[in-house]
Amino acid sequence: MRRRAARPSPRDEVLRLARPRLSASAPGLLTGLAAAASTVALLACSAWLIVRASEQPPILFLGMAVVGVRAFALSRAFFRYLERLFSHDAAFRSLEAVRVHVFERLVPLAPDGLARSSRGSVLSAMVSDVDDLQDHPLRVVQPLATSLGVAVVAVVVVATVSPAAAVTLAMCLIGFVVVSALVSTVVASSAERTIAPLRAGLVGAVVEHMRALDVLIAFGVAGDSLDRLRAADQALTGAVVRRAAGAAVGAAGLSLFGGLAVALALLVSIPSASTGALDGPSFAIVVLVPLAVFEIVSAVPLALGVARQVNAAADRVAEAAPADAPAHLPAETGSTDAPAQSDAPAIAIRRLVATWPDGTPAVRHANLVVAEGERVWIDGESGSGKTSLAHVLVRFLDHEGDYMLRGVDARSLHPDTVREVVGIVEQNPFLFDESIRQNLLFARDDADDAELEAVLDRVGLGEWLAERGGLDARVGERGALVSGGQAGRIALARALLRDFPIVVLDEPTASVESDLADRLLRDLLDASADRTVILISHADVPRGLAVSRATMRDGVLVPASSVGAGADS
Numbered sequence: 312m313r314r315r316a317a318r319p320s321p322r323d324e325v326l327r328l329a330r331p332r333l334s335a336s337a338p339g340l341l342t343g344l345a346a347a348a349s350t351v352a353l354l355a356c357s358a359w360l361i362v363r364a365s366e367q368p369p370i371l372f373l374g375m376a377v378v379g380v381r382a383f384a385l386s387r388a389f390f391r392y393l394e395r396l397f398s399h400d401a402a403f404r405s406l407e408a409v410r411v412h413v414f415e416r417l418v419p420l421a422p423d424g425l426a427r428s429s430r431g432s433v434l435s436a437m438v439s440d441v442d443d444l445q446d447h448p449l450r451v452v453q454p455l456a457t458s459l460g461v462a463v464v465a466v467v468v469v470a471t472v473s474p475a476a477a478v479t480l481a482m483c484l485i486g487f488v489v490v491s492a493l494v495s496t497v498v499a500s501s502a503e504r505t506i507a508p509l510r511a512g513l514v515g516a517v518v519e520h521m522r523a524l525d526v527l528i529a530f531g532v533a534g535d536s537l538d539r540l541r542a543a544d545q546a547l548t549g550a551v552v553r554r555a556a557g558a559a560v561g562a563a564g565l566s567l568f569g570g571l572a573v574a575l576a577l578l579v580s581i582p583s584a585s586t587g588a589l590d591g592p593s594f595a596i597v598v599l600v601p602l603a604v605f606e607i608v609s610a611v612p613l614a615l616g617v618a619r620q621v622n623a624a625a626d627r628v629a630e631a632a633p634a635d636a637p638a639h640l641p642a643e644t645g646s647t648d649a650p651a652q653s654d655a656p657a658i659a660i661r662r663l664v665a666t667w668p669d670g671t672p673a674v675r676h677a678n679l680v681v682a683e684g685e686r687v688w689i690d691g692e693s694g695s696g697k698t699s700l701a702h703v704l705v706r707f708l709d710h711e712g713d714y715m716l717r718g719v720d721a722r723s724l725h726p727d728t729v730r731e732v733v734g735i736v737e738q739n740p741f742l743f744d745e746s747i748r749q750n751l752l753f754a755r756d757d758a759d760d761a762e763l764e765a766v767l768d769r770v771g772l773g774e775w776l777a778e779r780g781g782l783d784a785r786v787g788e789r790g791a792l793v794s795g796g797q798a799g800r801i802a803l804a805r806a807l808l809r810d811f812p813i814v815v816l817d818e819p820t821a822s823v824e825s826d827l828a829d830r831l832l833r834d835l836l837d838a839s840a841d842r843t844v845i846l847i848s849h850a851d852v853p854r855g856l857a858v859s860r861a862t863m864r865d866g867v868l869v870p871a872s873s874v875g876a877g878a879d880s
């Protein structure tokens with residue numbers, strides 16, 4: 312029986328994505344090898360030429376070596392240039408693919424699958440951790456492959472001249488790689504593994520500091536936040552310094568073993584040189600080639616350090632953007648045919664249960680039937696689960712039990728298709744730091760100015776728009792230049808532009824004083840008169856605005872009460 316291949320670990324999956332295909336990386340690897348081989352050959356040829364020239368032979372005997380020195384000097388630069396070109400081209404191409412792939416993995420997580428990750432860690436995963444992954448082909452695979460190739464070729468070439476010198480060279484190379492790798496692992500491995508998380512911590516601290524600056528200043532604690540930033544910066548600097556110490560150990564090992572290789576080559580070659588078995592130029596090659604080889608393999612301890620950093624970055628990318636969506640989020644599959652209006656209710660849910668990705672119960676039990684064109688008011692105490700239900704209705708959250716949308720099982724539809732029919736106007740709508748026009752256009756980018764002005768007029772913002780000087784007025788960072796009620800109205804204008812037949816209004820009056828709340832609610836519901844509306848509001852809704860009412864209590868939706876529900880205004 313054939314065994315199914317084990318699935319690679321999340322880290323390996325990410326690294327495999329970052330690794331260019333062999334056909335893309337082969338030109339870089341081969342030219343890198345040629346450049347390194349040229350370096351060694353240049354030194355060997357020069358050493359031979361200098362020593363042979365000191366013997367003052369006829370110039371004809373030196374011709375080939377002179378050409379060789381020139382050729383290897385030129386080919387070294389030429390192949391080095393090509394190697395940079397090919398290897399970076401391959402790495403950047405795969406980097407582009409990785410970033411797109413990571414972004415595609417993040418999209419289905421938003422918004423509820425990302426609720427527990429800080430913006431800083433997602434930002435770091437997407438930017439600096441993905442950037443670090445390009446070091447895998449460039450600064451790990453390339454130098455290791457080049458070093459191995461050149462070391463083997465050099466040992467073989469030296470063996471043809473002096474087998475004993477080849478043995479000492481091989482021993483010194485192995486000693487250097489083993490000892491410096493071990494010592495630098497002891498000195499720097501923990502630093503290298505912590506650099507990515509510490510850098511993410513610093514980015515996260517900076518992002519949070521900037522986002523919360525108004526609150527921090529208002530409460531006089533901006534200094535404490537700056538202290539935290541400083542501490543994060545110091546921790547990162549400390550790790551970088553410890554990593555540099557590891558690199559210094561590697562450099563010391565290089566001098567030690569490089570010198571040892573030359574000394575041992577002298578030791579084992581002098582007897583044959585003194586008996587004449589080894590001629591002067593060959594003696595020079597045997598003694599000096601180790602210096603050039605060690606220059607190439609000096610990249611090995613650095614590459615091992617970079618490999619540890621890349622592994623840490625890959626772990627973080629795999630954690631921030633897992634290959635499989637976490638439990639309780641809807642799968643990004645299903646029919647893309649949006650269900651049309653029919654005799655079936657707009658929304659019918661029965662024995663519906665939903666859970667947040669972290670396991671917190673979101674909705675414990677809900678039954679609700681909403682006819683096409685009906686307005687339902689869902690009230691309930693803060694934290695009872697109203698917003699959670701809204702997230703189920705727009706398929707941000709998965710559910711168990713029945714959720715039929717216009718007679719079609721919502722789970723059989725692609726979540727994006729459900730969101731073409733059911734739109735949400737969030738409790739704290741997000742406004743981009745852009746003009747009013749841009750904040751509306753992203754809902755429907757082919758709307759002209761007249762349509763935008765009409766929809767703003769419909770949600771009661773016509774006068775305000777004129778006062779602001781038109782659609783080019785900016786709304787500020789996170790809507791800082793508009794009030795909470797105006798932000799809610801802009802969010803509804805977006806939903807109307809998108810023309811969702813079913814709209815969920817989540818606490819539209821939450822940030823509005825109570826005497827203005829009734830007017831805002833009336834305006835919003837008037838503006839959505841031709842659609843099915845599920846109005847979530849813990850505040851009273853004036854009589855007549857909602858047709859039926861249901862109450863959420865501790866995650867349980869208590870069935871709708873009589874027609875004409877609503878408080879006396």
Ligand SMILES: Nc1ncnc2c1ncn2[C@@H]1O[C@H](COP(=O)(O)OP(=O)(O)OP(=O)(O)O)[C@@H](O)[C@H]1O
Binds near residue numbers: 667696738818
């Ligand atoms: N992203 C989340 N991850 C995990 N738990 C959450 C998340 N969002 C909300 N909760 C929890 O789910 C429960 C219901 O919260 P929900 O926001 O649905 O209440 P709500 O009735 O809309 O409250 P409010 O009227 O204050 O907006 C609460 O216990 C809350 O702490």
